[in-house]
Amino acid sequence: MIDSSNHKGARMIVKKNMGKATKKAKSQKTVKSAGEGRSRAPSYVSFPAFDLSRENVGLYLTAVKPSEIFEFTRVSRVDEDAEHGFQRALESHRVKRIAEYIGDGNVVPGAIIISAQDSGDIHFKDGAIHFPRQEGMFLVIDGQHRLYGSVRAERDGMDIMIPVCILTNLDHTEEVQYFIDINGNQKGVSRTLRIELTKFLVASESIDAIRLKLFEELNSDDESPLSGHLSxxxxxxxxxSHVPFKAALDRILDKDPLKKLPFDKKKKLLINFLGGVQENLIEVDQAKRxxxxxxxxxxxxVFEKSCEIALMYHRNYSQEAFSSIFKFIQDLNFESFSGSNDEAVNNLAKEISLMLEVSLTTANVAEELI
Known part of the structure; x- marks a missing residue:
């Protein structure tokens, strides 16, 4: 049984300690250098907080009005910063729902987690955390929708406080890892975004890194049949998306002929392969497939098999060779295949493989091999 009197006493102690810290923090709301007359030092903002730091990671828990912290935060989103972004796009309907949720008298149940971008300027003293009054001082790791929803609720007249967890001494890789750790098992973080974010964590020469680079370049290269069609x-x-791309590429990247080729050759071979398939799809008005x-x-x-055929019958991996190999695609009854699960993929793959084998009965071996 929980002793409610002990919990009440604990709350009173916390409230009393936070109250003392608040007074000290307010008195230090703007902290300036003693030598300000000679060179203007940056002003500091202070909030009462608890120091929950562990080893090399600083962890400070505070409660503030949304507007008090909002002006010092920024969000790094994948759609806006492909090189460093890791957050999902901001969804206005979720922000609106959270604001309405708060407006109905509810509280924000989880802390907004932010990471200091210049930990050397963060100080904890006398029960308060102090940092420069600087735009973009903190990067939002988790809770961007709760933060924006809370700000909206406050602007709508709600007098609220939100819990904020401030992390310090993290590099970018650690920030991404915390985001994945927090959100990885929650519904709402798509598998394709999680795959996209592994680009910050994988070894440069790993299969994952090669596949991710191919995904990016095949989407941006105008010569690629996939240009503008990868999400x-x-x-x-x-x-x-990343999910079917990973399923298709991982199996063949570690096998010949791709395995031994340098990256640029890998990319060119894939462009030629896909280009040959695309030419035949266009012939029967099925390019969208x-x-x-x-x-x-x-x-x-059938990638490996088609590469073997390209060498045997055409002596190269050109787009023209693959276009000739995949002419049978024009006779495929696409309407007989539907769905996108593993069974649907395997059934379609079997049909394509069978049609490829049949097409070889009328093919001619390159004269140089005879």
Missing amino acids: ATKRSVGYI LYQSAFFQAIFK
């Missing part, structure tokens, strides 16, 4: 953050009609998950994965099930 790093979500599933969408007409786009291939290349950007459908099931077909994309299924066609790569």
Whole structure:
């Protein structure tokens, strides 16, 4: 049984300590250098806080009005900063729902987690955390929708405080790892975004790193049949996300012929392969199939076989060679195959493999091999 009197006493002690810290923090709301007359030092902001730091990671818990912390935060989103971003896009309907939730008298149940971008300027003294009055001082790790929703609720007239957890001494990789650790198992973080974020964590020469670089370059290179049709953050009609791309590429990147090729050659071979397939899809007005998950994965099930045929019958890996090999695609009854689960992919792959084998009965071996 929980002793409610002990919990009441604990709350009174916390309130009393926070009250003392608040008085000290308010008296230090603007801290300036004694030598201000000679050179203007940055002003400091202070909030009462608890120091929960552990080893080399600073951890400070405070409670503030949303507007008091909002002006010092920024969010690094994947859609806005492809090189360093790791947050999801801000969804206005979620912000609105959270603001309405607070407006109904509810409290924000979880702390907004932010990371100091210049930990050397953060100080904890006399029960308060002190930092420079500087825009972008903190990067939001978790809770961007709660933060924006709280700010909106405050602007709508709500008098509220929100819990904020301030982390210090983290580098960018650690910030991304904390984001994944916090959100990885929660519904709402798509598999494709989680795959996208591994670019900050993987070894440079690993299969993951090579695949992620191929994903980026095949999407941005105008010569690529996939140009503009790869989505790093979500599933969408007409786009291939990281999930089917990973399923299709991981299996072949560690095998010949791709395994032994340098990156630029890997990329060129994939462009030629996909280009040959695309030419035949266009002939039968089925170009959109290349950007459908099931077909994309299924066609790569015959990648190694088609490469062997390209060498045997054409002596090269050119787009023209693959276009000739995949002419049978024009006879594929696409309407007989639907769905995007593993069974659908495997059934389509079997049909493509069978049609490829049949097509070889009428093919001619390159004269140089005879």
